Amino acid sequence: MMKILIKDIFKKLGIQVKKFSGSDIGRRILLMKKNDINKIIDIGANIGQYALEVRRDGFKGGIVSFEPLAEAFSKLKDYAKNDKNWQVYNCALGNEDGHTFINVAGNSVSSSINNMQDTHLKAAPDSAYTGKEEISINKLDTVFGNFYSEDDRIMLKIDTQGFEKNIIDGAEKFLEKVILLQLEMSLIPLYENEMLFTDMIEYLKQRNFQIVSLENGFFNSQSGQLFQVDGIFINKNNYSSLR
Numbered sequence: 191m192m193k194i195l196i197k198d199i200f201k202k203l204g205i206q207v208k209k210f211s212g213s214d215i216g217r218r219i220l221l222m223k224k225n226d227i228n229k230i231i232d233i234g235a236n237i238g239q240y241a242l243e244v245r246r247d248g249f250k251g252g253i254v255s256f257e258p259l260a261e262a263f264s265k266l267k268d269y270a271k272n273d274k275n276w277q278v279y280n281c282a283l284g285n286e287d288g289h290t291f292i293n294v295a296g297n298s299v300s301s302s303i304n305n306m307q308d309t310h311l312k313a314a315p316d317s318a319y320t321g322k323e324e325i326s327i328n329k330l331d332t333v334f335g336n337f338y339s340e341d342d343r344i345m346l347k348i349d350t351q352g353f354e355k356n357i358i359d360g361a362e363k364f365l366e367k368v369i370l371l372q373l374e375m376s377l378i379p380l381y382e383n384e385m386l387f388t389d390m391i392e393y394l395k396q397r398n399f400q401i402v403s404l405e406n407g408f409f410n411s412q413s414g415q416l417f418q419v420d421g422i423f424i425n426k427n428n429y430s431s432l433r
Contacts (some may be wrong), residue, residue, distance in 0.1 A: 211226070214403075214404075214405035214406065214420075215243070215247065216293040217396055217403045217404075217422075218372070218403065218422060219247055219248070219249075219403075221370060221403060221422060221424070222249065222345060222370065222401065225343065225369050225370055225424070226334050226343050227249075227251065227343050227344070227345045227347075227369060227370060228251040228342060228343050229251050229252040229253070229254070229337075229342045229343065229344050229345070230244060230249070230251065230252070230253045230254070230344075230345045230346075230347060231254050231256075231330075231337075231344060231345070231347065232253055232254065232255040232256065232347050232376075233256045233283050233346070233347065233348045233349070233350060233357060234256070234257070234301050234347075234348060234349040234350040234351070234409050235255035235256060235257040235262075235266055235278070236257060236259075236262050236266070236298060237257075237262050237265040237266050237269065237298075238255060238265070238266045238269045238270060238278075240347060240349070241253045241255055241269075241270070241276060242269065242365070243338055245273070248336050250262060250275070251275065251279070252275045252276075252337075252342070253270075253273075253275060253276045253277070253414065254277045254278075254279070254337045255270065255274075255276065255277070255278045255279070256278075256279045256281060256282070256283055257278070257279075257280065258280065258281055258282035258292055258323075258325040258326070258327070259292065259294065259298065259301055259323060259325070260280070260323065261298070262298055262301075263278070263280045263396065266278050267280075277337060279333075280326075280339075281325065281326040281328055281332075282303065282325050282326070282327040282328075282350075282353075283327065283328060283329070283330055283350075283357045283360065283361075284303070284327045284328075284329065284353065284356040284359075284360055285329060285357070285358055285359040285360035286327060286329065286360070287327065287328050287329055287332050288326075288327060288350075288392055289325065289326055289327065290303060290324075290325060290327050291303070291322045291323065291324055291325070292322065292323050293305065293306065293319040293321075293322055294319060294320055294321045294322065294323050295316050295317045295318065295319055295320070296316050296317060296318050296319075296320050297314070297316045299317075300314065300317035300351060301319075301351065302350065302351035302352055302353060302381055303350075303353050303356075304317075304351065304381040304382045304383050304384060305381065305382040306319060306380070306381055306382075307379050307380050307381060307382065309378060309379065309380060310380040310381070310417070313408075313409075313410040313411075313412070313417065314408075328360075329360030329361065330357065330360055330361035330364045331360060331362060331363045331364055332360075334361075334363075334364045334367075334416070337420045338364075338367065343368060343369050344367055344369055344370075345366045345368070345370040345371070345372065346361075346365075346368045346370070346371045346372070347371075347372040347373075347420060348371075348372070348373050348374065349374045349420075350374070351374075351380075351381055352376065352380060352381025352382070352383065352384030353381075353384070354373055354374060354375070354384070354390070355384070355385040355390070355393065358393075358394075358397070365397060365399075365425075368425055369424065370422060370423070370424055370425075371394070371399055371422070371424075371425075372418065372420055372421070372422050372423075372424040373394075373421050373422075373423065374407060374418055374419075374420050375387045375390050375391075375419055376417060376433075377416060377417060377418065377419065378417060379405065380408075380417060380418070387409050387421075390406065390421070393421045393422070394423055398425060398426045398427065399423035399424065399425055399426065400423060400424055400426050401420040401421050401422070401423050402422055402423065402424050403421070404405070404421055404422075405418070405419060405420040405421075405422070406419060407419050407420055
């Protein structure tokens with residue numbers, strides 16, 4: 191029943207379901223299996239696309255999703271309600287505890303606490319901001335005790351439209367518990383104050399994370415220029431996937 195539901199949701203979202211052998215997703219699944227990942231922390235969940243994808247590909251462990259936007263969270267909560275291993279939280283994560291404002295994008299997925307650059311807007315006009323929404327925000331180091339257990343082998347996924355560094359800055363203690371880290375990175379500036387690809391790789395290297403895989407992301411459909419990639423990093427204290 192769950193497989194049928196997931197396929198139906200992806201069809202409505204306009205996402206084509208394909209076998210993952212040999213693909214970007216295939217490498218990700220292999221890395222997860224090789225490192226015995228049993229819990230995913232999904233930051234910037236939107237309506238749950240990433241969680242539904244990993245469920246479709248056979249992941250049966252725990253998922254903890256964070257989404258600050260009220261409308262997206264309502265759909266996320268609805269999708270997660272019949273999955274006993276899927277927790278959802280209606281807040282943003284960053285380098286502070288309190289409240290802030292998020293820019294709401296017309297396409298929802300491009301919403302960000304940071305302001306959008308013209309390059310992004312010209313490539314995806316439907317991503318234009320339509321308003322602001324007040325949201326709660328927490329540091330991962332403040333909240334991880336609510337869902338973390340000592341036997342967890344964590345994969346941390348962050349997709350927050352230029353706000354990734356802020357989240358890592360607020361997760362110094364939690365990063366020590368992370369085995370794999372999947373992170374969206376821009377090759378050119380798309381949001382104000384974001385850390386770009388090469389700087390992020392060096393920043394994470396200083397925190398003991400080595401890049402092991404790349405997945406293509408947002409690109410300009412008119413020019414073919416790639417704007418964003420997802421990097422997967424491994425905590426260098428764990429070398430099981432590199433042996």
